[in-house]
Amino acid sequence: MPKWKIFLWKLYHNGIATSANLSSRGLAISDTCPQCNMAPETSQHIFRRCHLATILWQSGQLGIQSNSNLDVDFQDWLIAWVHYFYQQDGYHGDRLPIFVATLWGIWQGRNKYVFNGVIQDLACIRSLVNQGIQQHFTYLAQPISKVHAWSADSGPPGFLFAHFGASFCGSPQAYIQVDGSWTPTSTSAGIAWVVDHISSHIREGQGSCIIAPSALSAEAKACLEALIWAQGHGLRHIMVYTDCEQLVQGLRHQGSQPNSIAWTLDDIRTIGQQFQWCRITKVSRLLVQQAHELATHMRKDKIPFQAF
Template structure:
């Protein structure tokens, strides 16, 4: 029985019994798993998704992951390009659009026919060729006009690029290498692709004739849309900076952080209690142990900090954490990661003991003191009380 491997007094794994029953690697993984603070009934869960819940979405995730594992792995160039796309400061819809283009997932007519949808696959723009992604974005007469008249010197029929994916990769990586991450030419390139797609949809779904002037207008609209997005993004960033400069703090707040080594699963946690009007306050502590993930380590640090504050008789507390994932799990009613389900439940329960308890996301620099404590506990395999 699993219960035989648990020390009932400390509600923790019994390392001796676990290592007696399992090999080293299995023991390490078991000992790093969280345990509930009190008895819980067993329950079924879907192990193929982090949430532990089965749905059509998580089932699709499982099947897609298996398909990706069977496919050939991404090349180094593909991995570098994928990271670049998701890091660009562009609208999310453009990122998804690019991603679909790269994997030929865009709903051009040839793809629709391949999926069993009965449509005439002839290009509605030129009426001469079948409408696949290569034709629509490179070889259609409208596409050639757009690229020939752009300020980027993009050659749509350049040799050596048999797929639309390799052609797009070539120019975006070229602009990135010459201009850097904030390349204006990358934005122009994506805007032209988006303009061609919206022009095509205007013709297909609205029956409105498409001319070169139409595409130019749609590209300009895309540029304005991007500029508005950038301005809103700057406003959000400035608002966040101002909020961090002048935080509204309750009488005391905890810095919390975790330190985790993936190879050994060793973990350290730390918390540092600060009173805004008492700069020399030096309260807090830290512990060492094992953890299954960095997220589990962060949740453990938050729980122990709240337990400490409760024992100290604090009535109001603000917890500062640099973990976005921890906050996302706390905000979700059911939690997003089943691997820390018990920790999240315990955090919510103990938070009810305070008159006011808030947990907010801050930068790593703002929890540096707690991080130093966590590193010390992990490296020295010792608990610490300040």
């Protein structure tokens, strides 16, 4: 529903009018949660940590332990669950609207208390959640011209990734750019990866010159070698950036993967599953610029290995 889209957009950008947000913007109000008076009313607190929200999630249909992994930012937690339900159930699955309706019910219950003085309990919030779910199905029952359906492969807007590892929720230790550089006039290609370590703020890059039959093959090989490098250096949580949509789609949908890189994709999946948290994300060329420049250097100079 449009109101849910706006609500999720505000949640993701930390734009809802929590007490903590209003206080930080200069309003002369307390930033304490009005319902429990135990902590600042941030999105993290309202939707994950506040006692009523914790019980609601745990006892609900989804059985989410919202107060676990509290070192994960609320926005990352939100997106992780949205993508998890989309990946598991598809765009028209049942769990994604239940998840959004639960967030919506928590916020509506909070506003009823703040603006109308209506004290909320578990039964009240559940009633609001159920109302949201019913409104969702009513909206879906409208003529198809009023419902903007998503392509089966598009995913939520702006987010195309393949996820591997033991955990779906988490945050990366390092961001790794990967890229391949190839020209049709030669079988030589350059591959490179550039790693930004979050805790130490250190950047390092490596690459090599290889034989590759296509640009896609070079890109896939760069991704594979980056994962092998990350695993060998003890990294357990990594975010990999690539500007190759075909690579990510091939990793997401094994049945339709390009035959030319099928073996490489299988190797990427095998190694990816050995991480605790591994996400390979399609991004713009700008976000892999350093890896692109290094890969081009490798291809032109035919240097077998380089680090900085």
